Amino acid sequence: MERRHIFNAGPSALPFEVLDKAQSELISYQQAGMSVMEFSHRSKEYKSIHTEAQNLLRELLEIPDEYEVLFLQGGASLQFSMVPMNFLGNKQVGNYVVTGSWSEKAYKEAQKIGAASIAASTKESNFDHIPDLSELRYSDNDAYLHLTSNNTIHGTQWRNFPANQNQTLIADMSSDILSRVIPVQNFSLIYAGAQKNLGPAGVTVVILKNDILERIPEGLPTMLDYKTHVQKKSLYNTPPAFAIYMLSLVLKWTKENGGIENFEAENKKKSTMLYETIDNSNGFYNGHAKKDSRSRMNVTFTLPTEELTQLFLEEATEEGFVGLKGHRSLGGCRASIYNAVPLDSVEALCEFMSQFHQKHNL
Structure with a gap:
């Protein structure tokens, strides 16, 4: 499977x-x-x-x-x-x-x-x-x-x-x-x-x-x-x-797999990729955290409406993405990209986010 x-x-x-x-x-x-x-x-x-x-x-x-x-x-x-x-x-x-x-x-x-x-x-x-x-x-x-x-x-x-x-x-x-x-x-x-x-x-x-x-x-x-x-x-x-x-x-x-130094570099790469997808969306996606405090482990963001958020989560689930719903106290979406989340998964998510943006851009 x-x-x-x-x-x-x-x-x-x-x-x-x-x-x-x-x-x-x-x-x-x-x-x-x-x-x-x-x-x-x-x-x-x-x-x-x-x-x-x-x-x-x-x-x-x-x-x-x-x-x-x-x-x-x-x-x-x-x-x-x-x-x-x-x-x-x-x-x-x-x-x-x-x-x-x-x-x-x-x-x-x-x-x-x-x-x-x-x-x-x-x-x-x-x-x-x-x-x-x-x-x-x-x-x-x-x-x-x-x-x-x-x-x-x-x-x-x-x-x-x-x-x-x-x-x-x-x-x-x-x-x-x-x-x-x-x-x-x-x-x-x-x-x-x-x-x-x-x-x-x-x-x-x-x-x-x-x-x-x-x-x-x-x-x-x-x-x-x-x-x-x-x-x-x-x-x-x-x-x-x-x-x-x-x-x-x-x-x-x-x-x-190279110890902590290797994973630190990998985590920088993964988080940078996700934050660039958010920042280059012309406001379609909005990050919650201020840029100088952004986490490299948990990327939190919102979409323009609650309806689009729900549609995003539904389509993401259909495409094989798990766990993107934000915490109930904050709402929106969250991608947790810990050490065991491979770069391929983050690349796939960024591609999905870009495609969803193009399809539903207001």
Whole structure:
């Protein structure tokens, strides 16, 4: 069966080679006579998969030795709570840059735990840009500064990150991790749900610097304490073994295909192609994000009328394009072009968009 052009925002496209490999090993992993889903998480077979995934992630992201790599559950949404529970101390403030729905949810969760403030917000302009670094507000009581590096719903992305050495910088990188080179050493904690560039839903990657573990208070629920997972190497309870196996396959595929530098170049090419199609349409297509904040992962745009939007989506579906409907809170259309979305799919989409424009130009 011919593969469709998958532009889902998440769960998103997975590399065909990874799916093919997983299929070949589904019933019997490396001739073991059983599936990865059937291994004990204490077995040497599973521990090998687990360790390999951690090592590959360290290699690809160039994670320094003083950082821990954890595999947790609960998605980025659980991290919204775990971060303030672990690091928002008494008489301190969690400082949040609100650039979209997910960073706003993180801020609201922090308010349930303790004091939280907004370093900057772009809500008044419907989250159409990333604030300039000079606009960020800090205080001496900040426990940390939290940001979301890429905003899937509104299609914006941080180009440069804050470099205030007096700040503990924490980032939700769920939707653009592995898509570009990032300065891991500038962050105290990075977390990412897997279902964009890392693999299928079910596992959440957390990268944290050892020195912030000292700030964690005593008495937290065991499963919500980062120290638990560091001490037990993410094996305190049964991990999402198959999701971690799939993560390891995606990481191998990333390495075999030139690593992050190659995908960064490819993602620039794909996003430039799509944005040029939008910009050269004489207003038939309109991008939501301001040009200096445009995401290379999620391209959001609108058409002149709701009727044309619905017709566009219907015809796109007939042509084999999946996942182009915009998020319900924003409307319009969205093409998510993560690492596993091939250039051929983006070229096909641009051609379809141009043909649709010619056919329905008002």
